Amino acid sequence: MAKVRVRFAPSPTGYLHVGGARTVLFNWLFARNQGGDLVLRLEDTDTDRTVVDAAERIMESLRWLGIDWDEGPDVGGPYGPYRQSERREFYREHSKRLLEEGLAYECYCTPEELAKERELAKREGRPAGYSGKCRNLTKTERERLKTLGRRPALRLCVPSVGETVVEDLIRGSVSFENAEIGDFIIVKSDGMPAYNFACVVDDVLMKMTHIIRGDEHLSNTPRQIMIYRALGYELPQFAHVPMILAPDRTKLSKRHGAVSVEEFRDAGFLPEAILNYIALLGWSPQDGEEFMTKDEMVKKFSLQRVSSTPAIYDITKLGWMNGCYIRQKPTEELLNLTVPFLKDAGLVDDEFVRDRKTWLSEVIESVRDRVRTLAEVPDATSFFFAGDFVYDEAGVKKYFEKPDVLSILTRGRSSLENLESWDAQSIETTYRKVAADLGIKGGDLIHPTRLALTGRTAGPGLFVIMSLLGKAEVLKRLDRAIGWIQNKGTGRTPLVP
Numbered sequence: 001m002a003k004v005r006v007r008f009a010p011s012p013t014g015y016l017h018v019g020g021a022r023t024v025l026f027n028w029l030f031a032r033n034q035g036g037d038l039v040l041r042l043e044d045t046d047t048d049r050t051v052v053d054a055a056e057r058i059m060e061s062l063r064w065l066g067i068d069w070d071e072g073p074d075v076g077g078p079y080g081p082y083r084q085s086e087r088r089e090f091y092r093e094h095s096k097r098l099l100e101e102g103l104a105y106e107c108y109c110t111p112e113e114l115a116k117e118r119e120l121a122k123r124e125g126r127p128a129g130y131s132g133k134c135r136n137l138t139k140t141e142r143e144r145l146k147t148l149g150r151r152p153a154l155r156l157c158v159p160s161v162g163e164t165v166v167e168d169l170i171r172g173s174v175s176f177e178n179a180e181i182g183d184f185i186i187v188k189s190d191g192m193p194a195y196n197f198a199c200v201v202d203d204v205l206m207k208m209t210h211i212i213r214g215d216e217h218l219s220n221t222p223r224q225i226m227i228y229r230a231l232g233y234e235l236p237q238f239a240h241v242p243m244i245l246a247p248d249r250t251k252l253s254k255r256h257g258a259v260s261v262e263e264f265r266d267a268g269f270l271p272e273a274i275l276n277y278i279a280l281l282g283w284s285p286q287d288g289e290e291f292m293t294k295d296e297m298v299k300k301f302s303l304q305r306v307s308s309t310p311a312i313y314d315i316t317k318l319g320w321m322n323g324c325y326i327r328q329k330p331t332e333e334l335l336n337l338t339v340p341f342l343k344d345a346g347l348v349d350d351e352f353v354r355d356r357k358t359w360l361s362e363v364i365e366s367v368r369d370r371v372r373t374l375a376e377v378p379d380a381t382s383f384f385f386a387g388d389f390v391y392d393e394a395g396v397k398k399y400f401e402k403p404d405v406l407s408i409l410t411r412g413r414s415s416l417e418n419l420e421s422w423d424a425q426s427i428e429t430t431y432r433k434v435a436a437d438l439g440i441k442g443g444d445l446i447h448p449t450r451l452a453l454t455g456r457t458a459g460p461g462l463f464v465i466m467s468l469l470g471k472a473e474v475l476k477r478l479d480r481a482i483g484w485i486q487n488k489g490t491g492r493t494p495l496v497p
């Protein structure tokens with residue numbers, strides 16, 4: 001059997017979005033599972049839509065996701081070039097052949113004429129495909145139209161009856177009426193190949209065995225099959241992966257939140273969580289396991305288990321999965337991944353990271369179970385870096401306005417002042433003893449202390465926070481809170497006991 005060869009063929013018109021990422025992932029998983037090759041091909045013949053930098057950004061996103069390719073515009077390969085804009089010679093050769101063999105013809109119709117034709121067909125209830133008007137132009141007629149300055153497009157001769165059947169590995173047999181298709185353009189009047197034509201020529205010359213792509217291309221496939229047949233080439237296998245819908249079952253778009261891989265990266269998602277999540281958009285392994293490393297996914301992947309019904313994109317589940325991956329990260333790696341987010345938030349700089357690496361690691365450790373994305377770390381840890389926060393309003397009502405709070409906090413403070421060994425365990429023992437001595441519940445001391453030290457009512461374990469803040473800082477923050485309560489938050493100079 002021929003070696004499996006698949007491709008990802010993005011048009012460089014924007015970012016790599018969820019749909020594209022899922023397409024490339026399925027191609028990659030299939031190639032790696034089958035010991036085949038993945039080719040990256042840039043479909044950049046539509047110069048009006050091509051965006052500067054888009055190709056580089058798409059490749060950057062792929063690298064960040066950890067998806068590699070065996071051949072492509074950057075790494076080259078035996079079937080290059082891998083940019084369609086550099087392959088015009090191949091398209092010219094093939095279209096010339098079809099023209100010479102009478103399987104394609106020149107069409108001189110103007111866009112206005114075509115629009116009129118479509119309108120008429122619509123009114124008369126006929127299929128909207130091209131009427132075939134230019135199919136039988138004589139040489140003299142063609143010459144005359146040329147002298148009028150018209151430049152011909154090239155159309156493929158499509159049978160007006162019968163149907164074309166797409167045998168799809170995921171969708172099964174799907175039939176299309178040829179009459180609905182009509183003679184379609186394979187080379188535009190500006191000499192550029194149309195998508196369907198360039199795609200087939202390249203897929204053949206690049207020796208593709210399987211075409212795995214989004215469902216939205218299914219309607220192109222009968223046209224492509226006609227081109228393969230006209231050129232006398234063998235068909236590859238087709239596999240159209242199901243659409244991705246938003247939770248409201250409409251087409252996924254910007255208004256549903258982050259959809260590009262770059263946005264996910266900037267929002268603090270980990271590539272392994274994204275890969276794992278999007279692999280499950282339309283595919284599931286036989287054993288039903290949801291958490292998989294890349295290697296496990298490669299081992300388990302098969303096109304047979306790709307569903308033909310739309311997949312629903314659920315950002316909440318992605319966030320949850322990302323949180324699970326954050327919890328598994330080794331400490332040092334998590335630190336390195338988080339530092340850029342802390343820097344962006346202005347909480348640390350390079351010097352700080354260098355000098356207080358261990359402390360910073362422990363701070364991040366303390367919140368790792370509480371965040372779903374790396375971008376949540378700065379907010380979750382900000383109180384470690386500065387003590388001038390505003391106390392949570394609901395917390396103030398609940399804890400700072402209790403009658404005994406001042407004496408409780410003051411007792412807590414003095415017990416810490418004399419504490420020699422400043423570690424979470426010793427602090428806890430001391431603090432719990434204070435509560436016992438006062439005959440109150442641990443929470444009666446712990447909750448106001450947390451509010452005093454962090455400004456919040458929830459967060460990492462209090463004794464871990466205290467050990468990380470250090471004794472001097474803890475005492476300072478308790479003093480600030482005691483003063484604040486004495487002045488009822490009026491901002492007057494606090495009376496420090």
Ligand code: GLU
Pocket residue numbers: 008009010011043199212213214217
């Ligand atoms: N350039 C097309 C796209 O970005 C590729 C379609 C295909 O895979 O054939 O949608």
